Amino acid sequence: MRNWEKVLPVLEALCERGQAAGHGWTLDTEFLLPHQQQARTLAGQGLVELAGREDRAELSVLEGRPVRWAARLTPHGYDTLTYGRLRPRAEPTPAESGTGRPVELIPSQMAALRVFIHLAGQLRLPPAEGLAERVRTASCDHGIKRWRLYLTEEQIASVAYGFWLHRMTGSAAEANRFFREYGAAYIPSSADKKHLPTRVGAAAPTLGPGVEFGCPGGG
Secondary structure, X not given: OOOHHHHHHHHHHHHHHHHHHOOOOEEHHHOOHHHHHHHHHHHHOOOEEEOOHHHHHHHHHHHOOOOOOEEEEOHHHHHHHHHHHHOOOOOOOHHHHOOOEEEEEOHHHHHHHHHHHHOHXXXXXXXXXXXXXXXXXXXXXXXXXXXXXXXXXXXXXXXHHXXXXXXXXXXXXXXXXXXXXXXXXXXXXXXXXXXXXXXXXXXXXEOOOOXXXXXXXXX
């Protein structure tokens, strides 16, 4: 059982019914057979504890009837449920909202971009607004080993700047690949050394100070 949407309701039900009973156990009369089977699967993952013979005997005395099955959350199950209630949720992609375009990055590019995002608070020219969230919610196609993000023009310009920093401190491969595939490269401009361009337009060969689409240096 790997689908979180199926796991969460089972953990929620075990938690709520166990707390309501006072002893922490959810009993056979409170869980349908399919749910009991799901609980057994979660027990195999260490999230649920199934009552043994002694526990069932004690529960039978408390209930005044034979208890043939009972389950409760393990500490791992409680922690998984607690985290799952507040885990970050991926927001709708820009493609769904009509903004941004798909950008695919290889692992080394994604690693460089994450360093850029991590240093946001220390950079004079920080990543564009919203870029960190796009990186956090990026999806990975493990078959082709590509990370897919949906980026606005401003964010693409910011990524180009991040890859320029990566180029200046070691490897040019990531920036060169980004230029070949998306036509965006950062070039320091003497006209404006304070800010990255706030907008990038794919139609123009020069897209604001610092970022160009087309061959850097003209060519």
